Amino acid sequence: MQKKKFCPFCAGSLVEHFTEGRMRSCCGSCGKIMYENPIPAACTLVLNQENHLLLVKRGVPPKEGEWCLPGGFMELEEGPEETALRELKEETGLQGKIDRLIGVTAHPSAMYGAVLITGFLVRSFSGSPVSGDDAEDIAFFPMDRLPPLAFDSHMRFVRIYRDLYMP
Ligand SMILES: [Zn+2]
CATH class of the missing domain: 3.90.79.10 (Nucleoside Triphosphate Pyrophosphohydrolase)
Known part of the structure; x- marks a missing residue:
């Protein structure tokens, strides 16, 4: 899957965090979790x-x-x-x-x-x-x-x- 690098809401850089049971991309600035779904x-x-x-x-x-x-x-x-x-x-x-x-x-x-x-x-x-x-x-x-x-x-x-x- 193509990897997203920036938060679509605030343009902050995304970082990987273990949250809600798995590794997920999260915004380092606004904290939003980038849920990936089918x-x-x-x-x-x-x-x-x-x-x-x-x-x-x-x-x-x-x-x-x-x-x-x-x-x-x-x-x-x-x-x-x-x-x-x-x-x-x-x-x-x-x-x-x-x-x-x-x-x-x-x-x-x-x-x-x-x-x-x-x-x-x-x-x-x-x-x-x-x-x-x-x-x-x-x-x-x-x-x-x-x-x-x-x-x-x-x-x-x-x-x-x-x-x-x-x-
Ligand atoms: Zn953000």
Whole structure:
């Protein structure tokens, strides 16, 4: 994870202290503790009539050029469902409707420390797929011929989906 050096409130230097059960960065000037928490994100498993899964090829780091589920980080005013559908629209042009929650999982992130990601199933959608923001390409893949996915968390949602609907 990228290390923070200065306090975002007073610009004082951060120092490591054992506090509240673990080593944490604290401001040497104002004393605030810099809590580090997973960043919430949401993604969608979009299945078409043939039961093929929609994947986007990442056009930006990390994992540029690899395939993953459409998704991204939550904005402050959003609920996870809104995030998932907004990201779907931005990355693929599709307007989706949430079918159900698939799962919630956390995974380590080199940049943010950890990401807490919620996966939703989308079976009904409108529009035709066009690669948008941050996406180099998009395609529907048969479930038994998926390319390697960029993130373990996304693979986990795929496995949950298979266990639920393709036993
Ligand atoms: Zn400070």
